[in-house]
Amino acid sequence: MLKRFFIVGLSGLLVFLSFLMNNQKLFDYYTPDLILGLGLGGLAFAMVLGKGMPLALLRLLKREFLEAYQLQQLLASFRHAWRFLLCLTGFFYLLQTLQILTHAGDKKALAYLGTWLALSLLGGLYLILLRWAVFLPLQAAVQKRLLSEIQEISGV
């Protein structure tokens, strides 16, 4: 666990260093609407749609034993959760597009266009960060465990 914290911390430090070298501010990439929307959507999926996913995830993180079928279920849940978040971001993006279209020709149309562009780019950025820092490491952990269990079962 300590090793994982160290790796994530080191990675975060490198990203921060890269930001410093480019004179960037972290606050420029903060949009509460998207963060809250994606957070609540993810929570809804984990609690209601991803049956048993949080418990299995907790057991995986605690390195407790999980059957092969449970690991496969967890892997499928990750895939569905990822698709769910992709669709949710797409939904927000379409809502924002509709909003800007209703203001076409207004004096403030350009400001709405800026907000729409920022939301589109930041939506993509949040999804990439989620895939990079959450989904891919968890999926890799499950796949590795599944592979070793399959090998144990087949006696390779």
Add this chain to the structure above:
Amino acid sequence: MKWIKSLFYFVLMGLAVSFFMAVNGLHGLDLWDPASLIFILAGWLFVFLNYSPSEIFQAFVQALGLRNSDQSLKLSYQILGNLGKYGLLAGAACFLIGTVQALGNLDDLKALGMALALSLLGLIYALGVYLFVVIPLQNALQHQICEQEVY
């Protein structure tokens, strides 16, 4: 024999890239940006979350066909695939961050240049490693997996 094939691949790919760069008047130094490189390194670091350094080393050794090891070929394939994916995701994040920064500094030419460098060079580094390292090694491992499954 595998070494000759790998060498041939690297020579051909190197020629393709250097020809493209020469025709378009690009220099190697134009492609150097430490900030982008650090960002992509942060992406590759994530591969150590799930795999130990020895497992990663074994994956490279197996893919290059240097020596036999007890490690599963499928695990090595997974490791290399994840290495490529982490790099590409970090490259994509770099691209979007650079684009946001560029859009916020449209009136400042120096800041615009730095933002676009971050935006494009990060993606180039990640794609370069994926193209020159991950794909050939994964290809070699896939052949070994197929051979193992047949016999």
